[in-house]
Amino acid sequence: MSNQAATLTLTDLNAGQPCCPPISERRIPAESAAVLASAFKALGDPVRLQLMSMIASAPDGEICVCELTPAFPLSGPTISHHLKTLRQAGLVDAERRGTWVYYRARPGILRQLAALLTVEAPAGS
């Protein structure tokens, strides 16, 4: 379940070199913008952002769905849907071990997004 037959995916970008310089350096090309925007869109929901945070801050680097679901006043399928969105955006990885499924963050992707938003030290403001 990597992704559809789209042109690019964030995972592809991560596999290679750092995809883009910071947005303050030069304009993002249209193709990269589509891929990167999909990653930001995945983070653009409060539930998913908290899920991402819980996964990224898990003590062992991974966390069980059974621990994520009860943390929100939402149904199981809804949480699963959000996790799928994060998965398709390339932000997290899932692995089934026996009965439970464990989620793990992809630090490389997060670092790329952070680098994209980096700006030089402020001159005026």
Next chain:
Amino acid sequence: MSNQAATLTLTDLNAGQPCCPPISERRIPAESAAVLASAFKALGDPVRLQLMSMIASAPDGEICVCELTPAFPLSGPTISHHLKTLRQAGLVDAERRGTWVYYRARPGILRQLAALLTVEAPAGS
């Protein structure tokens, strides 16, 4: 325009201290998640991401709408709508000087979002 008269805005967060530690350190509280997610959602559209990039990378720190609009195969009102979204998310500032309106990035906000996505140096990956 999800949270107009809501509890917080990203601009408020920026005015004060750094709002949140990186998501890899601890789980984002629900209130902060709502504000931060709205910022990521604003960046979650290819057009807006490119607009943001063009604004942030403008040589003089600001750029005229008349320069942004012809860069996309979209109508003027549509571009204006996207700029309004970026404005309401607190990511950019607008100023009218005579006939033209100039947009300028808010580096502090971008830095906060970048800091949020920062993760420690990779152990294995």
Next chain:
DNA sequence: GCGCTGTCTAGACGTTCGTCGAAACAGAAG
């Protein structure tokens, strides 16, 4: 004043998103 250009607002339309309940799938335990 009048017209012209640039930008934003208002309303409408089709698409996408977030949520749910019901059902299907995967493993573990009797």
Next chain:
DNA sequence: CTTCTGTTTCGACGAACGTCTAGACAGCGC
């Protein structure tokens, strides 16, 4: 094999989004 629990997929519905056209507002020049 049967049953039970955990997780995902499937359809459906209302809300939000992205886009458009038409109109309104702000400055400049005649």
